[in-house]
Amino acid sequence: MPYPPFAKPSIFTIIAQVNSISKAMFVVKCAKCKTKLLKYRKVGKGKLLRCWKDRIVEDYTSKEGSFMKCPKCDEIVGVDAGAFFKMRQGRFTTHGSYE
Template sequence: MLTIKCARCKTKIMKYKKIGMGKVLRCYKDRITRLYDGEVDGDNLICGNCETVIGQIKDNKVDMIQDHFTYSGSKIRK
Protein backbone atom coordinates (compact mmCIF):
# COMPACT_ATOMS: atom_id res chain seq x y z
CA MET A 1 0.00 0.00 0.00
CA LEU A 2 1.23 3.47 -0.87
CA THR A 3 0.22 6.70 0.80
CA ILE A 4 0.27 9.47 -1.80
CA LYS A 5 0.87 12.99 -0.48
CA CYS A 6 0.94 16.47 -2.01
CA ALA A 7 4.53 17.55 -2.72
CA ARG A 8 3.85 21.17 -1.78
CA CYS A 9 2.01 20.93 1.56
CA LYS A 10 2.51 17.21 2.51
CA THR A 11 -1.25 16.61 2.92
CA LYS A 12 -2.38 12.99 2.47
CA ILE A 13 -4.26 12.62 -0.80
CA MET A 14 -5.08 8.91 -1.07
CA LYS A 15 -4.11 5.36 -0.21
CA TYR A 16 -3.30 3.24 -3.28
CA LYS A 17 -2.60 -0.47 -3.83
CA LYS A 18 0.42 -0.50 -6.20
CA ILE A 19 1.12 -3.79 -7.96
CA GLY A 20 4.50 -4.27 -9.65
CA MET A 21 7.71 -2.34 -9.51
CA GLY A 22 8.34 0.98 -11.20
CA LYS A 23 7.17 4.56 -10.96
CA VAL A 24 3.65 5.67 -10.12
CA LEU A 25 2.62 7.03 -13.51
CA ARG A 26 -1.09 6.30 -13.29
CA CYS A 27 -3.46 5.17 -10.58
CA TYR A 28 -6.37 2.91 -11.44
CA LYS A 29 -9.63 3.81 -9.70
CA ASP A 30 -10.38 0.25 -8.55
CA ARG A 31 -7.05 0.13 -6.64
CA ILE A 32 -7.63 3.38 -4.71
CA THR A 33 -8.67 2.16 -1.28
CA ARG A 34 -9.18 5.49 0.49
CA LEU A 35 -9.41 9.12 -0.58
CA TYR A 36 -8.23 11.43 2.22
CA ASP A 37 -8.04 15.08 1.17
CA GLY A 38 -8.07 14.76 -2.61
CA GLU A 39 -10.92 16.45 -4.41
CA VAL A 40 -12.26 15.96 -7.91
CA ASP A 41 -12.64 19.21 -9.85
CA GLY A 42 -13.89 18.45 -13.36
CA ASP A 43 -11.21 16.23 -14.91
CA ASN A 44 -8.53 16.99 -12.30
CA LEU A 45 -7.59 15.47 -8.95
CA ILE A 46 -6.52 18.35 -6.72
CA CYS A 47 -5.16 18.74 -3.20
CA GLY A 48 -7.90 19.95 -0.87
CA ASN A 49 -5.46 22.04 1.15
CA CYS A 50 -3.36 23.99 -1.39
CA GLU A 51 -5.30 23.45 -4.67
CA THR A 52 -2.33 21.80 -6.48
CA VAL A 53 -3.34 19.60 -9.44
CA ILE A 54 -2.11 16.07 -8.60
CA GLY A 55 -3.38 14.28 -11.70
CA GLN A 56 -5.84 14.21 -14.58
CA ILE A 57 -8.79 11.80 -14.50
CA LYS A 58 -9.43 9.75 -17.63
CA ASP A 59 -11.94 6.85 -17.86
CA ASN A 60 -10.86 4.34 -15.17
CA LYS A 61 -7.47 5.82 -14.26
CA VAL A 62 -5.76 8.95 -12.97
CA ASP A 63 -2.69 10.12 -14.92
CA MET A 64 -0.39 11.44 -12.19
CA ILE A 65 1.86 14.52 -12.53
CA GLN A 66 5.26 13.38 -11.20
CA ASP A 67 6.43 16.66 -9.64
CA HIS A 68 3.21 17.31 -7.72
CA PHE A 69 3.12 14.30 -5.37
CA THR A 70 5.28 12.07 -3.20
CA TYR A 71 4.58 8.62 -1.85
CA SER A 72 5.64 6.33 0.95
CA GLY A 73 4.98 2.68 1.62
CA SER A 74 5.76 -0.60 -0.12
CA LYS A 75 4.91 -1.91 -3.56
CA ILE A 76 3.56 -5.43 -4.13
CA ARG A 77 5.76 -7.56 -6.39
CA LYS A 78 4.13 -9.40 -9.27
Protein backbone atom coordinates in the same frame (compact mmCIF):
# COMPACT_ATOMS: atom_id res chain seq x y z
CA MET B 1 -3.23 -22.67 -35.71
CA PRO B 2 -3.66 -24.20 -32.24
CA TYR B 3 -0.71 -24.47 -29.91
CA PRO B 4 0.80 -27.92 -29.39
CA PRO B 5 -0.08 -29.34 -25.97
CA PHE B 6 3.44 -28.95 -24.60
CA ALA B 7 3.48 -25.19 -25.34
CA LYS B 8 0.49 -24.34 -23.11
CA PRO B 9 1.40 -23.30 -19.56
CA SER B 10 -0.07 -25.37 -16.77
CA ILE B 11 -2.42 -23.88 -14.21
CA PHE B 12 0.37 -24.12 -11.63
CA THR B 13 2.66 -21.98 -13.79
CA ILE B 14 -0.04 -19.33 -14.16
CA ILE B 15 -0.71 -19.26 -10.39
CA ALA B 16 3.04 -18.94 -9.67
CA GLN B 17 3.31 -16.00 -12.07
CA VAL B 18 0.34 -14.21 -10.49
CA ASN B 19 1.69 -14.75 -6.98
CA SER B 20 5.15 -13.46 -7.96
CA ILE B 21 3.79 -10.00 -8.92
CA SER B 22 4.79 -7.59 -6.17
CA LYS B 23 2.01 -5.68 -4.44
CA ALA B 24 2.41 -2.61 -2.27
CA MET B 25 0.30 -0.27 -0.18
CA PHE B 26 1.38 3.31 -0.79
CA VAL B 27 0.38 6.57 0.83
CA VAL B 28 0.40 9.39 -1.72
CA LYS B 29 1.06 12.88 -0.32
CA CYS B 30 1.11 16.35 -1.85
CA ALA B 31 4.69 17.44 -2.55
CA LYS B 32 3.87 21.07 -1.74
CA CYS B 33 2.06 20.86 1.60
CA LYS B 34 2.53 17.14 2.59
CA THR B 35 -1.23 16.52 2.93
CA LYS B 36 -2.29 12.89 2.61
CA LEU B 37 -4.09 12.41 -0.72
CA LEU B 38 -4.58 8.67 -1.30
CA LYS B 39 -4.04 5.21 0.04
CA TYR B 40 -3.28 3.16 -3.06
CA ARG B 41 -2.56 -0.52 -3.71
CA LYS B 42 0.21 -0.56 -6.31
CA VAL B 43 0.92 -3.67 -8.36
CA GLY B 44 4.38 -4.11 -9.84
CA LYS B 45 7.53 -2.11 -9.38
CA GLY B 46 8.33 1.21 -10.97
CA LYS B 47 7.08 4.77 -10.91
CA LEU B 48 3.51 5.68 -10.09
CA LEU B 49 2.34 6.97 -13.48
CA ARG B 50 -1.34 6.02 -13.28
CA CYS B 51 -3.65 5.50 -10.31
CA TRP B 52 -6.25 2.94 -11.31
CA LYS B 53 -9.58 3.83 -9.69
CA ASP B 54 -10.32 0.27 -8.56
CA ARG B 55 -7.01 0.15 -6.61
CA ILE B 56 -7.62 3.32 -4.59
CA VAL B 57 -8.33 2.23 -1.02
CA GLU B 58 -8.97 5.66 0.54
CA ASP B 59 -9.36 8.96 -1.31
CA TYR B 60 -8.86 12.32 0.44
CA THR B 61 -8.54 14.47 -2.71
CA SER B 62 -10.96 17.02 -4.05
CA LYS B 63 -12.22 16.64 -7.64
CA GLU B 64 -12.87 19.65 -9.83
CA GLY B 65 -13.96 18.68 -13.33
CA SER B 66 -11.47 16.10 -14.53
CA PHE B 67 -8.71 17.22 -12.13
CA MET B 68 -7.62 15.51 -8.91
CA LYS B 69 -6.53 18.26 -6.50
CA CYS B 70 -4.98 18.55 -3.08
CA PRO B 71 -7.76 19.64 -0.69
CA LYS B 72 -5.43 21.98 1.24
CA CYS B 73 -3.37 23.85 -1.40
CA ASP B 74 -5.40 23.13 -4.59
CA GLU B 75 -2.35 21.72 -6.42
CA ILE B 76 -3.37 19.54 -9.39
CA VAL B 77 -1.85 16.08 -8.84
CA GLY B 78 -3.74 14.06 -11.46
CA VAL B 79 -6.08 14.15 -14.42
CA ASP B 80 -9.03 11.79 -14.94
CA ALA B 81 -8.47 9.55 -17.97
CA GLY B 82 -11.40 7.12 -17.68
CA ALA B 83 -10.47 4.05 -15.66
CA PHE B 84 -7.42 5.71 -14.12
CA PHE B 85 -5.94 9.04 -13.07
CA LYS B 86 -2.83 10.13 -14.96
CA MET B 87 -0.54 11.41 -12.23
CA ARG B 88 1.51 14.58 -12.65
CA GLN B 89 5.11 13.77 -11.76
CA GLY B 90 6.76 16.00 -9.15
CA ARG B 91 3.45 17.09 -7.62
CA PHE B 92 3.20 14.18 -5.17
CA THR B 93 5.38 11.89 -3.08
CA THR B 94 4.84 8.23 -2.21
CA HIS B 95 5.60 6.31 0.95
CA GLY B 96 5.14 2.60 1.36
CA SER B 97 6.69 -0.81 0.95
CA TYR B 98 6.36 -3.89 -1.20
CA GLU B 99 5.02 -7.09 0.31
